[in-house]
Amino acid sequence: MTMSEQQGQVQTTVYLRPGPQGRTPVYATAGSAGCDLYASAPITLLPGETRLLPLDLVMALEPGVEAQVRPRSGLSLNTTLRIPNAPGTIDSDYRSPMGVIVENTFNQGQLVDRILARPELLDEILDQCQRTTVAAHLSAAGREAAADRLREELPELAEQILFLDRHGNPYGTIYIQTGDRIAQLVLSYCLQGEFVQHEQPELIGSDRGGGFGSTGFSGPTGKKISRGGQDHA
Numbered sequence: 001m002t003m004s005e006q007q008g009q010v011q012t013t014v015y016l017r018p019g020p021q022g023r024t025p026v027y028a029t030a031g032s033a034g035c036d037l038y039a040s041a042p043i044t045l046l047p048g049e050t051r052l053l054p055l056d057l058v059m060a061l062e063p064g065v066e067a068q069v070r071p072r073s074g075l076s077l078n079t080t081l082r083i084p085n086a087p088g089t090i091d092s093d094y095r096s097p098m099g100v101i102v103e104n105t106f107n108q109g110q111l112v113d114r115i116l117a118r119p120e121l122l123d124e125i126l127d128q129c130q131r132t133t134v135a136a137h138l139s140a141a142g143r144e145a146a147a148d149r150l151r152e153e154l155p156e157l158a159e160q161i162l163f164l165d166r167h168g169n170p171y172g173t174i175y176i177q178t179g180d181r182i183a184q185l186v187l188s189y190c191l192q193g194e195f196v197q198h199e200q201p202e203l204i205g206s207d208r209g210g211g212f213g214s215t216g217f218s219g220p221t222g223k224k225i226s227r228g229g230q231d232h233a
Helices: 073-078 108-117 120-128 134-140 144-153
Strands: 015-018 034-038 043-045 050-054 057-060 065-070 088-090 099-104 130-133 161-164 174-176 181-189
Touching: 043 050, 043 099, 099 181, 108 120, 108 161, 130 134, 134 144, 134 161
Parallel strands: none
Antiparallel strands: 015 057, 034 181, 043 174, 050 099, 065 088, 065 181, 130 161
């Protein structure tokens, strides 16, 4: 480890081999804790789908250092794209190609809630989307057997309205392009514990008491946070 004289930040050497579509992670500013990670291939992520997004990078970290893959705040705020295992850990002895697990949490079953929260979505859906049914969409995708079974066993679900975007995919589909900033990478020290069996570990140090979850669900006034008319401990 070395100390940067300019910024006073601890730095570590990261050995990197980008592939043909891989890009070296970039820090946006001198004080950024995380560096941007870029998609190396286009991915169409359907609502409810989880996939591994390749970065086309192979990396080696110094011993005692870990890399954490974290979401970008803008994507989390403005889209339904999530990194479900965040923070994802890259160990110092990992040498395989890197990737980011991405999930599209959009659910058309929640359209009513979304429209109530953002009424402007109604214009987007009605003006730009094609209306079909779940069974018809399965048939159009060549999955006739699934469509027939759905009509026979779950007719209500088969006839449920499904909105399609201009690409013919369900509304809410996320399109990731090569070069998109998809996540950020944060480097940190990593400690390994030495696990020692002990008969009464609760007697070591101090015990805050109260058990699991005892310090949560209270507001700044100390009162319980209420949701749906019910108090929560």
